[in-house]
Amino acid sequence: MVEPFVQLAPAKVNLALHVTRRREDGYHDLESLVVFADLADELEARPATADTLTIGGPFGKGLGTGETNLVSRAVAAFRARWPNAVEMGLAMHLTKNLPVAAGIGGGSADAAAALRIMASLSNIPVALADLADMAARLGADVPACLVSAPLVARGVGEVLTRLPEFPSCHIVLVNPLIPLATADVFRRLRAHDNYPLPELPSPLTRPAQLGIWLAETRNDLQPPAVKLVPVIGEIVEELGGTQGCILARMSGSGATVFGLFGSAGQAHQAAQVMRASHPDHWVAAAPLLVS
Ligand SMILES: C[C@@](CO)(OP(=O)(O)O)[C@H](O)COP(=O)(O)OP(=O)(O)OC[C@H]1O[C@@H](n2ccc(N)nc2=O)[C@H](O)[C@@H]1O
Ligand SMILES: Nc1ncnc2c1ncn2[C@@H]1O[C@H](COP(=O)(O)OP(=O)(O)O)[C@@H](O)[C@H]1O
Numbered sequence: 353m354v355e356p357f358v359q360l361a362p363a364k365v366n367l368a369l370h371v372t373r374r375r376e377d378g379y380h381d382l383e384s385l386v387v388f389a390d391l392a393d394e395l396e397a398r399p400a401t402a403d404t405l406t407i408g409g410p411f412g413k414g415l416g417t418g419e420t421n422l423v424s425r426a427v428a429a430f431r432a433r434w435p436n437a438v439e440m441g442l443a444m445h446l447t448k449n450l451p452v453a454a455g456i457g458g459g460s461a462d463a464a465a466a467l468r469i470m471a472s473l474s475n476i477p478v479a480l481a482d483l484a485d486m487a488a489r490l491g492a493d494v495p496a497c498l499v500s501a502p503l504v505a506r507g508v509g510e511v512l513t514r515l516p517e518f519p520s521c522h523i524v525l526v527n528p529l530i531p532l533a534t535a536d537v538f539r540r541l542r543a544h545d546n547y548p549l550p551e552l553p554s555p556l557t558r559p560a561q562l563g564i565w566l567a568e569t570r571n572d573l574q575p576p577a578v579k580l581v582p583v584i585g586e587i588v589e590e591l592g593g594t595q596g597c598i599l600a601r602m603s604g605s606g607a608t609v610f611g612l613f614g615s616a617g618q619a620h621q622a623a624q625v626m627r628a629s630h631p632d633h634w635v636a637a638a639p640l641l642v643s
Contacts, residue, residue, distance in 0.1 A: 356396035356445075359468050361461035362388040362500050362641060363450050364493060365523060365603045365610050367562075368569035374544040379492075379508050383549040385569070388500045389523050391638040393450050393458055395423065395465040397473075400443035403427055409447035411458075421446075422459040422490060426466035429486055437474040444469075451634050453531035455604030457493040464497035484510075493604075501641060504549065515552070518642045519559045522619035524611040525603075526591055526626050527634040528583045537605040540576035559614040563598040566612070570601075577606035584609060590629065594622035 366384045373381040393409070405417045405424050419425060423446055431438070444466070450458035467487060471478045487494035492509035502518040505511065550568050553561050578585040584607050591611040592600035596618030600611045613619040616639065623637040 356398045357469050357473065359395050359465035361393040361395055361450075361458070361465040361497070363391045363525065364388055364457035364461060364497060365525070365640075366455070366571060367599075367601070367610075367612070368549060368566060369571045369573060369604065370546050370549055370569065371541060371544060371572040372546060372548055380538060380541075380544060381507060382505065382509065384505045384509075385502075385549065385552075386496050386505050387502045387518070387523075388641045389525065389638045390641055391449070391525070391636055393462055393465070394447040395462060395469065396445045396447075397442045397469050400441045402441040403431075403444070404441075405444045405446065407446045407448055409449050411451050412446070412448040415448060415452060422463035423466045426463040426490055427470060429490060430467060430470040433482075433486060434474065434476060434478065437476050437478070438470055439475070440473075442469075442473075451527050451529065451531075451608070453533060454527050454608045455532065455602065455606045456525065456608050457497055457604065460491045460493035461497040461500075463487070463490045463494045464500070467494075467498065504552070515556065517555055517557055518640070519557055519562050520642060521559050521562070521598075521640045522613045522616050522637065523640055524591065524613065524619050524623045524626065524635065524637045525608050526587050526611075526630065527608040528581065528587065528630070529632065529634055530581050530583070530607050532577060532581055532605060532607045534605040536580060537573050537577050540579055541573065542576070543572070546570075546572050559598060559612070563612070566599045571603070573605050574602040577602055581607050583607075587626075587630075587633075591622065591626060594618075594625050597622060
């Protein structure tokens with residue numbers, strides 16, 4: 353049996369997300385502090401006669417394996433741009449551990465993982481800038497997911513500034529398992545020209561410092577999302593009240609809510625509290641990826 357090529361597709365968390373402008377093309381410019389959790393989908397690839405995709409894992413059910421899947425789209429985009437770079441076919445298997453349409457970029461992370469696999473198997477050198485360009489065409493969050501480390505994203509997500517250092521933090525994610533379409537949330541947004549992110553402290557090394565900065569920021573998509581799914585507001589309040597929680601807020605366009613903690617113990621305790629009061633929600637705790 354040939355060992356598969358494996359890439360993790362970590363969950364994205366928008367610690368802050370300011371919507372700064374509505375553009376002519378209908379999209380919105382954002383400024384977002386984006387981090388990634390040590391909690392991921394897993395993509396495996398084995399040499400095969402043709403490209404195929406199978407899906408398993410707790411959130412794999414109902415997710416199409418055809419050309420609408422972001423993994424298939426990423427592989428097809430890579431092959432169209434560099435037709436002879438990867439000569440063998442690839443049997444891919446996606447283990448879907450992250451809820452779908454949840455504001456934590458699972459699909460985008462899967463696409464980025466597929467691009468990483470293709471680039472690592474390529475027999476010609478692929479410039480990172482070309483890969484990032486392809487990522488941006490697959491989806492607004494895919495360039496950030498290629499990096500999977502703390503960064504500030506601007507534009508619709510294609511202008512990235514990596515952060516040189518980031519405090520060691522832990523995160524709790526709670527999702528009520530109500531999928532929320534990004535387009536619906538933007539459609540409900542009333543204020544389109546909010547102020548940009550304040551300047552980050554430098555160096556940024558302590559969770560408390562991050563907490564002070566985050567208190568000056570928002571997720572502008574949270575109010576419209578709460579209108580569509582009111583339980584998001586209740587989760588923010590409850591998670592925010594758990595011991596040691598620096599900040600609770602919605603990620604992306606929702607419906608996942610994160611709680612930020614300075615220690616693993618506090619995060620696991622908060623996760624237990626949330627599991628006990630919401631046995632029907634998805635609850636996970638993990639460290640943030642900081643390197
Ligand atoms: C909001 C964010 C923040 O990280 O995360 P998610 O909630 O999706 O995880 C992303 O910008 C989401 O990016 P992505 O998921 O690729 O968005 P798309 O599917 O392309 O967007 C669906 C629709 O939402 C609106 N949209 C999306 C992004 C944006 N910057 N402005 C918009 O107005 C557009 O109407 C678009 O047609
Ligand atoms: N591999 C994939 N995993 C998840 N969603 C996918 C995938 N491929 C395509 N999609 C589609 O992308 C949409 C956004 O999914 P996802 O990235 O999980 O959410 P979000 O953008 O809210 O973070 C879903 O509605 C889903 O139908």
